[in-house]
Amino acid sequence: MQTIEVRPAVQREPAHPSIDRKQISDLVETFYQHIRTNDRLGPVFEARIAGDWGPHLDKMKGFWASVLLKTGEYKGKPVPAHFRMKEVVTDDFRIWLDLFRATALEVFDDPEAAAIVIRQAEKIATSLWMAMLATPFDKAPNFLFGEAGAGR
Structure with missing residues (x-):
């Protein structure tokens, strides 16, 4: 009889011990509130979402739970979904990140956790920028790297 070795399940550790689902929900809700009121990004998102923000917010909460809590619950394919957005330009990524960074610093009390979320x-x-807008030899804009990317 052949013996089958069973390995223990991989432990999925959160990106930071202080991060929880409530913070992720607050991050997503607050961030997309900022997006909705942004003169440039608001119309870009609204054109796709058409007023029905609930499903998108739920999907983003699952996405960020997968990224930050390592839940594995997000099963989407973000690159193909974003690749179809031909109206997006490089500066939109700067705006998106500026809003996201400010929101993360607002939502997460622990500066270390906020820094991990921002990274x-x-x-x-x-x-996404590389998939949507770059050519093979393009260098990513420095704003994509925040403080840590200065001088890249």
Whole structure:
């Protein structure tokens, strides 16, 4: 008889111990409130969402729970969804990140947690920018890297 080795499940550690679902919900709700009132990004999002923000907010809460709490619940494909948005330009990423950074600093009491959340957003924005707007030899704009990216 053959013995089958069973490995223990991989432990998924949150990005920071102080981050919880309430903070993620607050992050998403507050961030998208800022997006809605932004002169440039508000219309871009509204054109796609058409007033029905609930499903998008739920999807983003699942996305950020997957990123920050390592839940694995988000099953979407963000690159193809964003790739179709031909009206998006490089400066939109700067606006998005400025709003996101300010929101993260507002929502997360722990500065270390806020910094981790912001760094994750910068990585995501960089990946999306590269997929949507870059050519093979383009260098990502410095604003995608925040303070840590100065001099890149």
